[in-house]
Amino acid sequence: MTIYWLRHRTAYRYAQPVDLAAHLLHLRPRPLPGQRVLSARLTCLPAPDHHTETHDHFGNAATRLFLGAPHTAFEVTAESLVEVDFPAPPADTPPWEAVRDAAHSAEAAEFVLPTPAIPLLAEARALGGRCFAPGTPILAGLDALNALMRAEFRFQAGVTSITTPIAEVLRTRRGVCQDFTQVMLSALRALGLPARYVSGYVRTRPPPGQPRRRGADQSHAWVSAWLGPGLGWAMLDPTNGIRVGNEHVVLAWGRDFADISPLRGVLLGGGEHALSVSVDLEAEGEN
Numbered sequence: 001m002t003i004y005w006l007r008h009r010t011a012y013r014y015a016q017p018v019d020l021a022a023h024l025l026h027l028r029p030r031p032l033p034g035q036r037v038l039s040a041r042l043t044c045l046p047a048p049d050h051h052t053e054t055h056d057h058f059g060n061a062a063t064r065l066f067l068g069a070p071h072t073a074f075e076v077t078a079e080s081l082v083e084v085d086f087p088a089p090p091a092d093t094p095p096w097e098a099v100r101d102a103a104h105s106a107e108a109a110e111f112v113l114p115t116p117a118i119p120l121l122a123e124a125r126a127l128g129g130r131c132f133a134p135g136t137p138i139l140a141g142l143d144a145l146n147a148l149m150r151a152e153f154r155f156q157a158g159v160t161s162i163t164t165p166i167a168e169v170l171r172t173r174r175g176v177c178q179d180f181t182q183v184m185l186s187a188l189r190a191l192g193l194p195a196r197y198v199s200g201y202v203r204t205r206p207p208p209g210q211p212r213r214r215g216a217d218q219s220h221a222w223v224s225a226w227l228g229p230g231l232g233w234a235m236l237d238p239t240n241g242i243r244v245g246n247e248h249v250v251l252a253w254g255r256d257f258a259d260i261s262p263l264r265g266v267l268l269g270g271g272e273h274a275l276s277v278s279v280d281l282e283a284e285g286e287n
Contacts, residue, residue: 001085002246003038003284006201008078008219009277010263016271017070023048023265026199026252027078028061034086035250045075060252060260076263084246089227089234093139096132099228100192108194108226110255117256118182118197120190123170128187138193142225142236143243145184150241153180162257177239178257181221184238185256194226196253198235199260201281203247219262219279224253249281 008027028040044051048065056062067074093099103109114120131144153173160168160175166186169179181197188195202220222237222244235244252260 001083003081003083004203004249005280005282005284006078006080006082006249007278007280008201008262009075009279010077011075011276012073013274014072014074014270015273016269017072018067018074018267018270019070020268021065021067021071021074021265021270023065023067023074023076023263024261025063025065025076025078025263026056026060026260027063027076027262028251029080029082029200030060030250030252032250034084036083038081038083040078040080043077043079045073046071056252056254056259058252058254058259060254070269080249082249084249086235086245086248089139089243090231093137093231094228095135096138096141096191096193097134099138099226102229103192103194103226106194106226106229111194111196111226112189112192113255114186114189115256115258117258118166118185118189121167121170121186122190124166124183124186125190127170127183128191132191138225138227139234142188142234145187146223146236146238146243147241149180149184149238153183153238155180155239177221177237180238181223182256184223184236188223188225196224196233197256197260198222198224198244198250198253199257199262200251201249201279202237202240203281203283219251219277220248221257222248 029037031037049068050066052064054062132141156174160179166182169175185195224233224235237244254260
């Protein structure tokens with residue numbers, strides 16, 4: 001069990017005044033088995049005229065803000081204290097074909113479908129097929145694909161953006177956590193296996209003797225894959241080639257990034273803008 005202090009700051013500076021703004025935020029960690037949110041606080045500058053806490057279609061905590069006064073800057077700081085103690089997935093899992101067949105009548109079925117950001121590409125299916133031979137237990141196949149992603153794809157910031165097609169990432173084998181997560185999701189869904197896009201954070205400072213995790217100091221992303229009826233989901237981090245454990249904090253999940261963007265809005269005015277984001281995730285006692 002690990003307790004983390006989390007701070008996520010997002011700041012916008014606008015070239016022209018914004019007269020009106022409505023924002024949707026996914027910045028409160030999600031309570032779930034293995035993760036307990038001890039406290040959560042949002043600070044906004046300027047303060048919103050209206051502030052509503054709700055939940056979205058996927059059960060994630062969502063915040064709606066409305067600013068009715070002109071402003072040239074907007075800043076949101078989310079601070080949380082979170083306890084994580086994720087259980088290990090079951091040792092014995094069914095063949096992946098059984099999971100695929102069961103998905104058609106399960107609540108997980110919506111996570112098999114393609115989205116504009118995650119089409120079901122033949123190239124991705126071929127990548128997944130290298131890890132899912134006939135009869136392979138679903139968790140063994142997931143671990144193999146996770147390791148394959150880590151071995152064959154190079155983490156390199158600045159070569160992709162949130163709009164880079166996954167076909168390009170498959171071709172260049174370069175990108176960041178969002179790219180690798182979307183490629184792995186395409187591979188799994190193309191095989192008929194339900195898989196979710198998870199947003200969250202990975203520990204800024206690794207445990208003693210462990211390598212620094214890729215994707216620290218920013219929002220992170222990984223995959224949650226269905227193991228079959230009664231077995232739940234397993235989370236895997238293809239950027240680091242590891243199962244998700246007590247170095248991670250879950251923020252939200254959906255079909256792709258568009259479902260759970262940390263902050264998105266509709267503005268009247270503003271013109272060009274500059275964005276800065278900083279993230280700290282530190283275990284209790286670190287400084």
